[in-house]
Amino acid sequence: MEIDPFIFRLSIFILSIFIGYYVVWSVTPSLHTPLMSVTNAISSVIIVGAIIAGLAGNSEAIFNSSSIFGFLAISLAAINIFGGFLVTQRMLAMYKKKKKDK
Amino acid sequence: MLSANLSAIFYLISGVLFILALRGLSSPETSRQGNFFGILGMIIAITVTFLSIGNFSTGFAIVLIFLLIGGLIGAFIAYKIPMTAMPELVAGFHSLVGLAAVFVAIAAFLNPEAFNLGSQGNIKLGSLIEMSIGAAVGAITFSGSIIAFLKLQGIMSGSPITFKGQHPLNALILISIIVIIYLLCSTQSSNLFWILLAISFLIGFLLIIPIGGADMPVVISMLNSYSGWAAAGIGFTLENTALIITGALVGSSGAILSYIMCKGMNRSFFNVILGGFGATEQSSSSQNKEQRPVKNGNADDAAFLMKNASSVIIVPGYGMAVAQAQHALREMVDTLKKNDIKVSYAIHPVAGRMPGHMNVLLAEANVPYDEVFELEEINNDFANADVAFVIGANDVTNPVAKTDPQSPIYGMPVLDVEKCKSVLFVKRSLSPGYAGIDNDLFYKENTLMLFADAKKMTEDITKNL
Numbered sequence: 086m087e088i089d090p091f092i093f094r095l096s097i098f099i100l101s102i103f104i105g106y107y108v109v110w111s112v113t114p115s116l117h118t119p120l121m122s123v124t125n126a127i128s129s130v131i132i133v134g135a136i137i138a139g140l141a142g143n144s145e146a147i148f149n150s151s152s153i154f155g156f157l158a159i160s161l162a163a164i165n166i167f168g169g170f171l172v173t174q175r176m177l178a179m180y181k182k183k184k185k186d187k
Numbered sequence: 188m189l190s191a192n193l194s195a196i197f198y199l200i201s202g203v204l205f206i207l208a209l210r211g212l213s214s215p216e217t218s219r220q221g222n223f224f225g226i227l228g229m230i231i232a233i234t235v236t237f238l239s240i241g242n243f244s245t246g247f248a249i250v251l252i253f254l255l256i257g258g259l260i261g262a263f264i265a266y267k268i269p270m271t272a273m274p275e276l277v278a279g280f281h282s283l284v285g286l287a288a289v290f291v292a293i294a295a296f297l298n299p300e301a302f303n304l305g306s307q308g309n310i311k312l313g314s315l316i317e318m319s320i321g322a323a324v325g326a327i328t329f330s331g332s333i334i335a336f337l338k339l340q341g342i343m344s345g346s347p348i349t350f351k352g353q354h355p356l357n358a359l360i361l362i363s364i365i366v367i368i369y370l371l372c373s374t375q376s377s378n379l380f381w382i383l384l385a386i387s388f389l390i391g392f393l394l395i396i397p398i399g400g401a402d403m404p405v406v407i408s409m410l411n412s413y414s415g416w417a418a419a420g421i422g423f424t425l426e427n428t429a430l431i432i433t434g435a436l437v438g439s440s441g442a443i444l445s446y447i448m449c450k451g452m453n454r455s456f457f458n459v460i461l462g463g464f465g466a467t468e469q470s471s472s473s474q475n476k477e478q479r480p481v482k483n484g485n486a487d488d489a490a491f492l493m494k495n496a497s498s499v500i501i502v503p504g505y506g507m508a509v510a511q512a513q514h515a516l517r518e519m520v521d522t523l524k525k526n527d528i529k530v531s532y533a534i535h536p537v538a539g540r541m542p543g544h545m546n547v548l549l550a551e552a553n554v555p556y557d558e559v560f561e562l563e564e565i566n567n568d569f570a571n572a573d574v575a576f577v578i579g580a581n582d583v584t585n586p587v588a589k590t591d592p593q594s595p596i597y598g599m600p601v602l603d604v605e606k607c608k609s610v611l612f613v614k615r616s617l618s619p620g621y622a623g624i625d626n627d628l629f630y631k632e633n634t635l636m637l638f639a640d641a642k643k644m645t646e647d648i649t650k651n652l
Binding site for chain 1: 433
C-alpha cells in the first residue's frame with residue numbers, strides 16, 4: 086500500500102518543530118524582539134496561498150468571491166512581509182559592539 | 188510553467204532559508220545576514236508561486252497591485268514606528284497574519300478547485316479538517332492580537348477584565364469549536380464554516396481580555412506561536428512545504444518564548460492565561476499597608492553617589508520605555524564612563540512588555556550590546572557593585588520574591604539589587620508595581636528614592652555629575 090502524502094507532510098512538520106525548538110533556544114535573549122518581528126515576516130509566506138486564490142479567477146471574472154479574499158490576504162501578508170523584514174533590519178542595525186578602547 | 192516537483196523543491200529551499208534566518212539570530216553579528224536569508228527565502232517562495240501558476244493575465248497585474256499596496260504600507264510603518272512602540276507593532280502584525288490565514292481559508296473553502304481540494308460542497312475530508320483548524324486558529328490569533336494591541340497602545344485599559352462564569356464560558360466555546368469542526372466535516376455546510384469563524388473570533392477576544400498589561404510578554408509570545416500554527420494549518424491545506432516548515436518554526440518559537448517569559452515570572456502558563464493576576468492581589472495588600480519611612484533624594488545626591496562609585500549597574504524596566512528615557516540614560520552613562528566608572532546593564536527576562544524589549548531600546552540609544560547582561564550573567568555582580576540605578580523597574584527587583592513564601596511573586600527570579608552598597612530608585616511615586624505588592628527595597632537603609640519622571644531625573648543627574 087502506498088503511503089499517503091499527508092504522512093510526508095506531517096513528517097516535515099514534526100521535524101521542523103524540532104528544528105525550531107533547537108534553533109530558537111540558541112537565539113540570544115537580547116535578540117528576542119527581532120526574533121518576533123522576523124517570525125512575523127516569515128509566517129506571512131502564507132501569501133503563496135493568497136496568490137493562488139487571487140489568480141484562480143478566470144479572465145472574464147477576475148473578481149469572484151474567492152479571489153477577492155485572496156487579493157485582500159495578499160495585501161495583509163505583504164504589509165507583514167515588508168514591515169516585518171524592514172523593521173527587523175532597522176532593529177538589527179542598531180545592535181553595535183563596544184568600540185575598542187582608545 | 189514550473190512543474191509541481193520543481194516548485195516543491197524551491198519551496199523546500201525557501202523553508203531552509205527561513206531556518207537560517209532564525210539561526211542567524213544566535214548572535215548580533217550573524218543576525219543581519221540571517222535577515223537577508225529570510226528575505227531571499229520569501230522572494231523565492233513568491234516567485235515560484237507565480238511561475239507555477241504561469242498565468243500572467245490581468246489577474247497577475249491585480250495581484251501585483253495588491254502586493255504593492257500592502258508592501259508600501261508595511262515599509263512605511265517599518266520606517267516610521269518608534270522603537271518604544273515595538274510591542275504594539277508586533278501585536279498588530281500578528282493580527283494581520285491571523286486575518287490573512289482566515290482569508291486564505293475562506294478563499295479555499297469558496298473555491299476549492301483552484302487549490303485542487305475537490306469541489307465546493309465536496310471538499311476532501313483531510314483538507315477540510317486542516318482548513319478549518321487553520322481558519323479557527325487564525326481567527327483566534329486575529330481577535331486576540333487586536334485586544335493585545337489595544338491594551339499595549341493604551342486605548343484599552345491594561346487592567347484585567349474579569350466577570351463571573353468567564354472560565355466555564357470559554358471552555359464551552361472551545362468545546363463547541365471542536366464540535367462545529369466535526370459537524371462541518373461531516374456536512375460540508377458553509378453556514379457552519381461561517382459560524383466557526385465567528386465563534387473563533389469571539390474566543391480570541393475573550394481569552395485575552397482577562398490578562399493584565401504586565402503579562403503581555405507572555406500573551407505576545409503566545410499569539411506569535413498561534414500565528415505559526417495557523418500558517419502550518421493552511422500549509423497542510425495547500426500542501427506547501429515552505430508554509431508547513433515556517434508554521435512549525437514560528438509555532439515552536441512562540442511557544443519557547445512564552446515558556447521563557449513564564450519562567451521569568453515563576454508562573455505556570457495556565458496561571459497567566461487564566462488571567463486576573465494583580466487585580467485580586469491589590470486589594471489584599473492595601474489592607475496591611477503601613478507607613479514606613481523612605482529616604483528621599485534628589486538628582487544632586489544621586490550624582491554624588493555615582494561619582495564616588497567605581498562600578499554602577501543599571502536596571503531598566505517598563506518605566507524607562509514609558510518615559511522614553513533610554514537616550515538620556517545613555518548620556519548619563521557616557522558621563523560616568525568618562526569618570527572611569529564601570530557601567531553595565533542588567534535585564535530581567537520579563538522587563539518591559541515583550542521579550543527583549545529593553546535590549547532593543549538600549550540598542551536604539553547606542554548602548555553596545557556587550558555591556559548589556561541577562562539576569563543569570565550579572566546577578567552575582569550586584570554584591571560587588573557600588574550603585575544600582577533602578578530606572579522604571581519594580582517587581583523584578585523585589586527581594587520579597589526570595590524571602591516571603593506568602594507573596595504572590597514568591598519564587599520569581601529577581602535581580603539581587605539589594606546587595607549593592609547603595610540603590611538609587613527612580614520612580615514616579617511609591618505605588619506598588621504590577622503585582623500589587625509593596626517593594627521592601629524602598630525602605631532599605633541603603634536605598635535612595637528619586638521621585639521624578641525617569642527621563643527628567645536622568646538628565647538632571649547628568650547635569651550634576
